[in-house]
Amino acid sequence: xxxxxxxxxxxxxxxxxxxxxxxxxxxxxxxxxxxxxxxxxxxxxxxxxxxxxxxxxxxxxxxxxxxxxxxxxxxxxxxxxxxxxxxxxxxxxxxxxxxxxxxxxxxxxxxxxxxxxxxxxxxxxxxxxxxxxxxxxxxxxxxxxxxxxxxxxxxxxxxxxxxxxxxxxxxxxxxxxxxxxxxxxxxxxxxxxxxxxxxxxxxxxxxxxxxxxxxxxxxxxxxxxxxxxxxxxxxxxxxxxxxxxxxxxxxxxxxxxxxxxxxxxxxxxxxxxxxxxxxxxxxxxxxxxxxxxxxxxxxxxxxxxxxxxxxxxxxxxxxxxxxxxxxxxxxxxxxxxxxxxxxxxxxxxxxxxxxxxxxxxxxxxxxxxxxxxxxxxxxxxxxxxxxxxxxxxxxxxxxxxxxxxxxxxxxxxxxxxxxxxxxxxxx
Amino acid sequence: xxxxxxxxxxxxxxxxxxxxxxxxxxxxxxxxxxxxxxxxxxxxxxxxxxxxxxxxxxxxxxxxxxxxxxxxxxxxxxxxxxxxxxxxxxxxxxxxxxxxxxxxxxxxxxxxxxxxxxxxxxxxxxxxxxxxxxxxxxxxxxxxxxxxxxxxxxxxxxxxxxxxxxxxxxxxxxxxxxxxxxxxxxxxxxxxxxxxxxxxxxxxxxxxxxxxxxxxxxxxxxxxxxxxxxxxxxxxxxxxxxxxxxxxxxxxxxxxxxxxxxxxxxxxxxxxxxxxxxxxxxxxxxxxxxxxxxxxxxxxxxxxxxxxx
Numbered sequence: 071x072x073x074x075x076x077x078x079x080x081x082x083x084x085x086x087x088x089x090x091x092x093x094x095x096x097x098x099x100x101x102x103x104x105x106x107x108x109x110x111x112x113x114x115x116x117x118x119x120x121x122x123x124x125x126x127x128x129x130x131x132x133x134x135x136x137x138x139x140x141x142x143x144x145x146x147x148x149x150x151x152x153x154x155x156x157x158x159x160x161x162x163x164x165x166x167x168x169x170x171x172x173x174x175x176x177x178x179x180x181x182x183x184x185x186x187x188x189x190x191x192x193x194x195x196x197x198x199x200x201x202x203x204x205x206x207x208x209x210x211x212x213x214x215x216x217x218x219x220x221x222x223x224x225x226x227x228x229x230x231x232x233x234x235x236x237x238x239x240x241x242x243x244x245x246x247x248x249x250x251x252x253x254x255x256x257x258x259x260x261x262x263x264x265x266x267x268x269x270x271x272x273x274x275x276x277x278x279x280x281x282x283x284x285x286x287x288x289x290x291x292x293x294x295x296x297x298x299x300x301x302x303x304x305x306x307x308x309x310x311x312x313x314x315x316x317x318x319x320x321x322x323x324x325x326x327x328x329x330x331x332x333x334x335x336x337x338x339x340x341x342x343x344x345x346x347x348x349x350x351x352x353x354x355x356x357x358x359x360x361x362x363x364x365x366x367x368x369x370x371x372x373x374x375x376x377x378x379x380x381x382x383x384x385x386x387x388x389x390x391x392x393x394x395x396x397x398x399x400x401x402x403x404x405x406x407x408x409x410x411x412x413x414x415x416x417x418x419x420x421x422x423x424x425x426x427x428x429x430x431x432x433x434x435x436x437x438x439x440x441x442x443x444x445x446x447x448x449x450x451x452x453x454x455x456x457x458x459x460x461x462x463x464x465x466x467x468x469x470x471x472x473x474x475x476x477x478x479x480x481x482x483x484x485x486x487x488x489x490x491x492x493x494x495x496x497x
Numbered sequence: 498x499x500x501x502x503x504x505x506x507x508x509x510x511x512x513x514x515x516x517x518x519x520x521x522x523x524x525x526x527x528x529x530x531x532x533x534x535x536x537x538x539x540x541x542x543x544x545x546x547x548x549x550x551x552x553x554x555x556x557x558x559x560x561x562x563x564x565x566x567x568x569x570x571x572x573x574x575x576x577x578x579x580x581x582x583x584x585x586x587x588x589x590x591x592x593x594x595x596x597x598x599x600x601x602x603x604x605x606x607x608x609x610x611x612x613x614x615x616x617x618x619x620x621x622x623x624x625x626x627x628x629x630x631x632x633x634x635x636x637x638x639x640x641x642x643x644x645x646x647x648x649x650x651x652x653x654x655x656x657x658x659x660x661x662x663x664x665x666x667x668x669x670x671x672x673x674x675x676x677x678x679x680x681x682x683x684x685x686x687x688x689x690x691x692x693x694x695x696x697x698x699x700x701x702x703x704x705x706x707x708x709x710x711x712x713x714x715x716x717x718x719x720x721x722x723x724x725x726x727x728x729x730x731x732x733x734x735x736x737x738x739x740x741x742x743x744x745x746x747x748x749x750x751x752x753x754x755x756x757x758x759x760x761x762x763x764x765x766x767x768x769x770x771x772x773x774x775x776x777x778x779x780x781x782x783x784x785x786x787x788x789x790x791x792x793x794x795x796x797x798x799x800x801x802x803x804x805x806x
Contacts (some may be wrong), residue, residue: 073599073601076595076598076599077599080595080598293584293585294584297582297583297584297585298578298580298581298582299582299583299584300582301551301576301578301580301582302576302578302582302596302643303596303599304551305549305550305551305571305574305576305578306571306572306596306599306600307571307599308568479546479551479552481580492513
């Protein structure tokens with residue numbers, strides 16, 4: 071039997087038989103779902119503290135009154151409803167001592183904060199209102215005050231010009247826009263949100279699993295090195311066979327895990343979401359094409375092979391995980407950069423910048439996939455990125471096997487990147 | 498004469514600017530116990546790593562079993578590294594199965610061999626335990642089984658006794674001799690001279706990456722031409738040192754025993770007469786020079802070399 075296959079089988083069975091693997095495979099999607107939905111649920115239902123806000127209006131009180139009225143208004147849309155539930159606004163007449171006493175109330179947390187509206191707020195566009203808060207990061211309070219203030223000032227300015235504000239809101243409400251995704255001769259309702267959510271979701275799944283499996287393989291190399299069993303292995307198998315067997319073995323385990331997850335997601339999106347869309351509204355959550363999951367698996371596998379190989383090489387240079395920080399930095403950066411670029415690529419998937427970045431093989435797993443989910447790129451670009459990734463994998467394998475070969479036999483010190491670079495040139 | 502199991506021909510290996518093995522040549526005959534000796538840093542482990550196929554020589558040739566070295570030879574070599582190690586979380590059996598398979602063993606033969614050695618080393622009842630649950634002595638036994646499992650023709654043991662308790666050390670010496678009787682060849686790298694005296698047929702001594710002395714232990718001792726005397730006595734032997742090193746050189750001095758070398762031209766009977774006047778002599782024996790002495794002599798003769806390129 072081929073020795074690479076023996077290593078592959080051993081590594082695969084070791085991973086698959088471990089309790090952690092079984093639990094993560096079954097519970098992983100729940101955890102990931104929790105990661106996405108719990109914060110969303112939390113912020114959507116966070117009735118927690120009601121913010122007590124106060125407005126001092128030096129324009130004569132009309133703006134403050136409008137803001138108080140607006141805060142009590144029963145609104146229709148979701149976000150304003152939420153604000154109005156969480157916020158109470160009270161108007162206070164300006165007086166020389168009003169600000170001092172309000173500041174004291176803020177300090178003692180009797181009120182959340184207050185807003186000072188300058189006398190020329192309506193007449194002079196340059197005049198600035200101030201919001202004073204105990205916690206300036208209190209997004210809910212700041213947004214509520216800003217929104218209500220903006221609307222109040224706008225309405226007041228309209229009245230000055232002799233226009234009835236209600237006629238304006240009438241005009242505004244008549245504007246409706248619908249987004250449609252044009253693809254392969256069909257047009258379907260798509261608010262863009264699903265593609266974006268999927269792009270983010272898959273990017274983070276990839277990012278987390280690449281780092282997770284990379285670290286797993288790195289630690290397994292470190293273990294073999296620190297227990298010195300690697301010397302025995304190297305006297306039985308060529309380091310290259312050992313490396314390839316290891317990477318493919320762990321990759322197979324990873325593929326099974328991610329495959330199970332993907333299958334669960336496909337099932338949920340095909341059956342579960344059709345039920346959910348009955349509540350949320352038709353068209354908001356269309357079922358996600360299983361075809362996209364094939365892309366996901368393809369990019370996962372290729373990304374995995376590239377990063378697992380690099381992580382294995384890093385592991386071979388160290389005797390403990392804590393020694394790897396400096397050496398693993400460049401690889402971590404390769405994974406962080408596409409995450410940083412992700413937002414821009416999702417908003418503008420076909421811009422030249424996005425195309426170029428998504429073709430860089432180290433970024434492709436995350437960025438090309440994000441483009442596929444948002445605005446499917448031309449097939450040649452997907453094909454090119456796959457070819458480039460395969461090439462990069464073999465390049466990484468070549469470099470990694472040369473580092474690995476030397477690294478596994480080197481003991482006693484931490485190696486600098488410059489030293490490791492020299493190993494690649496050793497005969 | 499049968500084909501030598503191993504031939505090294507002008508083998509050279511360097512790591513960066515460090516010349517670890519410098520034009521090393523020696524021949525290991527089949528069925529012998531071959532000692533590779535030398536101080537730490539002499540190049541023994543570097544040489545062994547090339548023999549076991551872990552690293553490749555920069556220059557020179559290694560022949561195994563009569564043919565140029567290739568990957569398949571790894572299956573016929575049993576290697577016990579100086580730095581021992583096992584997978585801590587694998588069971589004894591899983592460990593043996595994995596590494597046995599990597600040595601190219603077929604499942605049935607592997608199973609049989611595992612049974613045989615677990616019984617021979619009396620650790621059969623521990624086969625399902627994880628290595629981390631084993632005592633150090635048990636782990637050493639597992640390590641030794643890993644070396645022998647695939648019935649290798651050539652065993653390469655790097656400091657096999659280091660860290661071993663006396664019981665295991667005795668067991669290993671016993672097995673080594675058994676294996677030689679069975680026609681296997683054993684390369685023993687060590688700096689423990691008593692093990693070499695006890696076991697080795699042939700030796701090669703390394704220092705600074707070079708072979709400084711090689712050959713059959715018997716021949717080397719006979720060829721040395723040195724007169725070495727082992728003396729047991731009671732009394733004060735300090736007068737021996739006053740004779741001067743040109744006449745008598747004390748090699749080892751224990752309270753009632755002395756190992757000494759006579760200078761050129763000194764006759765044993767003259768020295769014996771001198772010694773009996775001063776001491777109560779209980780034993781007087783002309784002995785072969787210990788390997789350690791041969792080694793120190795060889796190093797002293799080696800010209801000062803730098804081991805960097």
